[in-house]
Amino acid sequence: MNRLLAPLFALLLAMPATLYAQPVGYALVGGLLIDGSGAEPMPNSIVLIRDDRIEAVGSIGRLPVPQDYQLVSTEGMTVMPGLWDPHVHLLYNGHPDFGHWFSSYADRFADVTIPASALQFLMAGVTSVRDLAVNTDDIISVRKRITAGEIPGPTIYTAGSALVPGGAASYRPHVMPVENPRDAVRKTRAQINAGVDIIKVLQANEGFQEELNAIVETAHAAGIRVTAHGRTDEELRVALRAGVDEIQHIGIDTPTLPEDILDMVQQRIAGGTPLYWNPTVGTVLNRDELAADPEWLDDPKNFAGLPQDIELDIRQAISNAEFTTLPRSASDIIKRKVQNLGERGVIFTFGSDEGTFGHPASEATWRELEAWVFELGMDPVAAIKWATADSAAYMGVGDEVGTVTPGKLADVIAVKGSPLRHFSTLREPAMVFKNGKRVR
Numbered sequence: 001m002n003r004l005l006a007p008l009f010a011l012l013l014a015m016p017a018t019l020y021a022q023p024v025g026y027a028l029v030g031g032l033l034i035d036g037s038g039a040e041p042m043p044n045s046i047v048l049i050r051d052d053r054i055e056a057v058g059s060i061g062r063l064p065v066p067q068d069y070q071l072v073s074t075e076g077m078t079v080m081p082g083l084w085d086p087h088v089h090l091l092y093n094g095h096p097d098f099g100h101w102f103s104s105y106a107d108r109f110a111d112v113t114i115p116a117s118a119l120q121f122l123m124a125g126v127t128s129v130r131d132l133a134v135n136t137d138d139i140i141s142v143r144k145r146i147t148a149g150e151i152p153g154p155t156i157y158t159a160g161s162a163l164v165p166g167g168a169a170s171y172r173p174h175v176m177p178v179e180n181p182r183d184a185v186r187k188t189r190a191q192i193n194a195g196v197d198i199i200k201v202l203q204a205n206e207g208f209q210e211e212l213n214a215i216v217e218t219a220h221a222a223g224i225r226v227t228a229h230g231r232t233d234e235e236l237r238v239a240l241r242a243g244v245d246e247i248q249h250i251g252i253d254t255p256t257l258p259e260d261i262l263d264m265v266q267q268r269i270a271g272g273t274p275l276y277w278n279p280t281v282g283t284v285l286n287r288d289e290l291a292a293d294p295e296w297l298d299d300p301k302n303f304a305g306l307p308q309d310i311e312l313d314i315r316q317a318i319s320n321a322e323f324t325t326l327p328r329s330a331s332d333i334i335k336r337k338v339q340n341l342g343e344r345g346v347i348f349t350f351g352s353d354e355g356t357f358g359h360p361a362s363e364a365t366w367r368e369l370e371a372w373v374f375e376l377g378m379d380p381v382a383a384i385k386w387a388t389a390d391s392a393a394y395m396g397v398g399d400e401v402g403t404v405t406p407g408k409l410a411d412v413i414a415v416k417g418s419p420l421r422h423f424s425t426l427r428e429p430a431m432v433f434k435n436g437k438r439v440r
């Protein structure tokens with residue numbers, strides 16, 4: 001050995017192993033823990049992450065931190081499970097004109113716009129999403145690339161292409177027209193074979209009843225749920241008659257839900273079949289704020305992952321858009337319908353309808369949560385449970401993910417300050433861990 005290097009080598013040998021070994025795990029130390037179970041928040045928490053799992057959870061002075069773990073201070077922060085958003089549209093990036101979006105970018109959804117939304121969600125601390133209308137091949141290919149670690153993104157569940165009544169439907173890349181009941185069976189099976197997690201139906205009308213019945217029967221025989229778009233009373237009646245599992249949206253075109261619909265809801269639940277409903281109120285309740293102050297739409301993070309031509313196109317469309325405010329009654333209508341459905345035993349699922357105008361992936365989820373807490377009066381700890389543990393349980397993976405508890409997959413975020421008072425603390429998380437890897 002070189003005479004000059006020998007003392008240095010001896011010094012290195014004398015150093016404790018921790019100084020130059022790779023960390024074998026992370027220790028998140030100091031923050032307030034909201035674990036997603038609905039439990040009381042715990043101050044001065046310690047969360048140990050090893051490999052892809054949460055290894056242990058405790059508090060300072062009680063849970064020892066292994067010496068070879070990398071210490072990550074969460075002082076002044078809130079530590080939470082990664083959020084879920086079970087109603088998203090990754091192919092959109094907030095452009096106000098769907099027709100223009102489809103005709104310009106359909107061949108770039110798989111390589112550009114869906115991965116951009118996936119990246120924005122992950123950076124926003126949303127570690128699992130469910131996409132409810134997107135070309136099946138596109139979303140399945142992006143999901144494979146994320147799972148293989150080729151591109152960053154949340155865990156993706158999806159309905160793939162939405163099934164719609166055939167005939168007059170003009171070409172849209174995210175729907176699959178159904179011509180008759182036999183075609184409904186065939187296409188439902190094709191979707192399930194392609195790997196979708198749920199079947200989505202759009203624009204069901206009275207003439208589509210037999211087709212929708214066939215879709216539900218075929219999906220249920222394969223153990224797959226069916227969800228229907230439900231902004232109009234006609235859509236709701238057809239969907240409830242067919243026995244769909246979950247309804248999307250709350251319509252604001254009528255002031256109340258008619259008694260016959262509420263009776264159908266009540267009878268079904270009384271008969272022992274739960275009914276799930278994903279209201280997506282943020283796109284409505286946040287519209288006045290957007291109209292008053294569209295500046296936040298200019299935030300560069302809303303365009304993360306997009307090439308310059310698409311970013312420019314969206315920015316121009318936003319600057320030319322007419323910001324219409326809603327009648328004051330819209331908020332009252334939503335509150336009344338949510339209350340009426342809740343009284344009849346509906347189980348609400350969480351979702352933001354991300355991708356539509358004013359709801360880019362980097363913002364949609366926390367804005368939806370904020371609308372529930374500050375407009376509809378939901379308890380914030382319950383809201384976090386709803387957007388984490390409850391969403392995971394509904395998707396059938398509640399034993400694997402959704403809370404910050406030992407043994408679960410380490411989808412964990414930390415935000416500065418407290419979402420118990422300000423949901424906007426979730427706007428830019430300080431840290432995001434996905435399957436135990438720190439990605440932000």
Ligand SMILES: [Zn+2]
Nearest residue numbers: 087089132353
């Ligand atoms: Zn939607």
